[in-house]
Amino acid sequence: STHPLAPFRSFFRRRMPTLRWEVIGGGDKGGILVREGASLKSAETSSRLSTGAIILELERAGDRLRYSLVKGSGPAEGWISLKAAGKDLIQPAPAEEHPAFLSQQLPEHVQAAVPEGRDFPGPKGQGFGKDGKLKMLYLHGGGVNKTIAQMQIGGLVRELPDKKVFDWTVWSGCHTVPLGWNGDFSLKTFGNEFSVYFERLPYANCQWETWDGIDETLVEFKSFLKLNGPFDGAVGFDMG
Numbered sequence: 001s002t003h004p005l006a007p008f009r010s011f012f013r014r015r016m017p018t019l020r021w022e023v024i025g026g027g028d029k030g031g032i033l034v035r036e037g038a039s040l041k042s043a044e045t046s047s048r049l050s051t052g053a054i055i056l057e058l059e060r061a062g063d064r065l066r067y068s069l070v071k072g073s074g075p076a077e078g079w080i081s082l083k084a085a086g087k088d089l090i091q092p093a094p095a096e097e098h099p100a101f102l103s104q105q106l107p108e109h110v111q112a113a114v115p116e117g118r119d120f121p122g123p124k125g126q127g128f129g130k131d132g133k134l135k136m137l138y139l140h141g142g143g144v145n146k147t148i149a150q151m152q153i154g155g156l157v158r159e160l161p162d163k164k165v166f167d168w169t170v171w172s173g174c175h176t177v178p179l180g181w182n183g184d185f186s187l188k189t190f191g192n193e194f195s196v197y198f199e200r201l202p203y204a205n206c207q208w209e210t211w212d213g214i215d216e217t218l219v220e221f222k223s224f225l226k227l228n229g230p231f232d233g234a235v236g237f238d239m240g
Contacts, residue, residue, distance in 0.1 A: 020070065023053045025089030032089050034078035038064045042079070049074035054093050065090075126232055129167025134232040138170045141238030142196040143177060146170045148187065152237055169228060173197035173239075174220045175213050197239050 026032035031048030038061040049055070053072025057065055063082045069075065083089060129135035140149035149170045157163045173195040179188060187194070198214040225231075 019057045020093040021055050021057060021065075021067070021090040022093045023049055023051055023055065023072070023089065024091050025051065025084060025087065027051045031074055032080055032084070034075045034080055036078060038066070038079050040064075040081075045075040045078050047074055049078070049080060055090070128230050128232055133167035134165055135167050135169065135230070137231045137234040138168055139197075139234065139236040139239075140170060140172065142173070143181060143184075143194050144187070145191060145194050146172055147190050156235065169231070171221070171224055174217055175199065 023032060026048060029048070031050045031053075034045040034047075034049050035042045036045060037043070049067075049069070050073040053074060054070045055067035055072075056070050058068055058077075059066045061079075064079050065082060066077070066079050068077050081089060127134060138149055138153055140146075140152060144152075149172075150168075153168055153170075157166065175196050175198070177194050177196055177199075179185060179192045179194065181194070196213075197217045198211040
């Protein structure tokens with residue numbers, strides 16, 4: 001039978017780019033050429049990326065692609081060309097090489113860096129919402145509130161064939177911030193109090209950025225899940 005979340009999964013898949021590729025070029029040369037940078041004048045790596053390798057797309061610059069190696073042999077990361085002499089060097093990876101919905105299997109060369117975890121006692125069954133609906137958790141972006149979150153959910157599910165099968169719960173961060181905390185006063189019509197899950201200090205994306213308040217948020221979130229779970233699924237936006 002069709003999984004009840006199948007329409008939701010298809011909705012996302014239509015909007016997600018093909019991130020995994022299979023190397024099909026270089027069969028007569030021991031693989032395809034890899035360079036350290038996007039420029040064709042950048043240094044070549046000491047080895048080639050093997051034909052048949054599965055790679056994860058990280059970014060693009062014109063007809064150049066930066067990848068991370070998932071399966072096969074060759075440099076763990078680097079830049080390759082999409083075509084050579086008019087012929088494709090890569091193609092979308094086979095379906096079985098794509099990870100589960102909205103998750104990505106870690107490349108082999110970084111799996112050793114991930115600590116082993118305990119088996120999570122997942123809930124049995126499905127349809128934990130009211131009247132057997134799918135109980136969904138929504139974690140909104142930083143600096144908004146539940147009113148804005150409900151609008152975001154509306155936009156998210158607008159094209160789904162059956163919106164009524166979902167029962168949404170919104171969880172807000174435990175740290176409040178005033179209107180204009182980030183220099184944006186356009187949300188004035190939605191109130192004067194908003195929330196974040198942590199504060200990014202001294203400012204976002206700096207090299208020494210710290211997440212002030214994240215530990216308290218995780219403690220609060222754990223308590224929230226114990227009191228309100230289980231959920232059939234979760235969706236996070238931006239900071240969420």
